[in-house]
Amino acid sequence: MNRAPVNSLNLELLQEISKSLDEVAKNKTKAMILTSASPTVFSAGLDIMEMYKPDLKRAEQFWTTLQDVWLKLFGSNFITAAAINGHAPAGGCLLSMSCEYRAMVSGKYAIGLNETALGIIAPTWFMDTMCHTIPIRQAEYALTTAKMFSVEEALKVGLIDEAAADKADAIEKCKQFIRKFDKIPPLARAITKQKIRQAPLARLQKNRQQDIEEFLGILKNPLIQQGLEKYIQALKQKAAK
Amino acid sequence: MNRAPVNSLNLELLQEISKSLDEVAKNKTKAMILTSASPTVFSAGLDIMEMYKPDLKRAEQFWTTLQDVWLKLFGSNFITAAAINGHAPAGGCLLSMSCEYRAMVSGKYAIGLNETALGIIAPTWFMDTMCHTIPIRQAEYALTTAKMFSVEEALKVGLIDEAAADKADAIEKCKQFIRKFDKIPPLARAITKQKIRQAPLARLQKNRQQDIEEFLGILKNPLIQQGLEKYIQALKQKAAK
């Protein structure tokens, strides 16, 4: 991912990721490592400007593309690993959890689904993805309290698989994970992965339209818009300092 | 809860709890801490006398009220925490697991769903609540063996979140948990909680009548009644000593 400064997931970046996932699948590439060109942020998550005072047509396209990206990434037949080389809140956390393996660079970075802190609600398939990664008790606690996990905490609860010294080390650890499949017939591997991920995949596929309407409904809620406005003001003040 | 001596959950106590939950919800109170006025028992669970040689009409009302209490507590929009200041078998364990956080006073107290020891069967939604708290492997072991966990065991498996020195400390720890939400918009928090708890809530809501009939069917089973009689005799002998 390379959208300066913090890989905010706007419509255009999501479209690029979606296209990249198609290409990886088409090229019969064996594996993909997801990482960031930014030195401090893996991805800041969904771009708030897509949600604040939105054009509803674009918002619908935005959400549809995010669904596409998740369905392709979480359900991919190729191997997926995330080298998390910086902060990974909200959508950034989602993308990394959708991979099969996570190595995260030690330091002051944090990872988590912190949607409630912004007054918004992680959709069911974000929750499903987290419950596929960590126990439901920990997922509920993390989701309701908007918890951002340090690398040590994430490792302990299983939100990441390994801590890494730096980006190169994180990528090397991803490669080690990918090499575990060198002797595994790829078709059996792919079907096995898709079978164990089938319930959350099928749930979204069945409810795509309803999920879009739920998202648009949230955007139309004045309380939610006020919350976003407040958050954007706080970001601006922070930037002005 | 304050029904001497051991907060046995009979129809009247359940009706009171149900009413209290309505009031907390109506008053837009932020949070609720569930604890006991007894110095040694959080709650002894369902009152056996509601099940032994029951009036079936009252038994139906009893079970309906228990369902109400669980639906309101497990699915509440306000924050819920349990300060477990004594034994919490069966229904006592259920009430505490239905909260979002549990601090339990260290000592000789125990907690668990021990229904099978009495020859009765925890309903599916009791099991769902336990599987929402601890891993399913541990839940199966605990449910079939009627395991009562010491504070140390409960902490290790995740059945409670923290051990406390005494009741005041348990309540203080609950307050600390509640303060974690000070900066979280309450609407987003509430919907997030209800979303991640939706599957078990929906399952009971869909099967309430069937669940009542199952309970009444169990009460009509002579083997179950014999088991309860034996248990009551044992309690009486113990009391006579």
Place this chain on the structure above:
Amino acid sequence: MNRAPVNSLNLELLQEISKSLDEVAKNKTKAMILTSASPTVFSAGLDIMEMYKPDLKRAEQFWTTLQDVWLKLFGSNFITAAAINGHAPAGGCLLSMSCEYRAMVSGKYAIGLNETALGIIAPTWFMDTMCHTIPIRQAEYALTTAKMFSVEEALKVGLIDEAAADKADAIEKCKQFIRKFDKIPPLARAITKQKIRQAPLARLQKNRQQDIEEFLGILKNPLIQQGLEKYIQALKQKAAK
């Protein structure tokens, strides 16, 4: 299990196990310990010769019997424990996971669902059984990488409950587990077990025919047959050394 040399599960052995399970149920026996007459192998899993260039009629009977065995074992009303006294790959792992308790002899033995290494795919109910035993994150990792766990690894992740010094010790530990139920009314115990295992049981019962067709479809796939041929060749070369 006693089919020399490695308890490969062919049609005849599965029919015997199925019959034994019926007898245990009919005799109102309290409990069953599953172990192996082989000194080094608990069970090598499904007999590959039932899958390689199969007679489709026999293959259908083979799979139906395997379904029967699992439904009877995973859903039994009597207590089940596995004394794992040797290797337990694939079907061997499945049988032990279908019990309620596992003690495994320490040493160089390994356990796991390693189907993908052979180019085949564990069916949904194998996966369900594993997810009933260990967390879904670990199950996905184990299933896709064909991981064979050492005793220490299996203990850590919860795939087994205890390590044992030898077969006698494993059986003694199983007996200790069984004795935990001495004071538990058997009917309440059995229904409680079946209730918490209901979702995976119901899923297979509902999809038995589809599951058989999926299995036969896999056998008809030339890629799968090539994989099995390669595997058999490797086994022969190993045996020739």
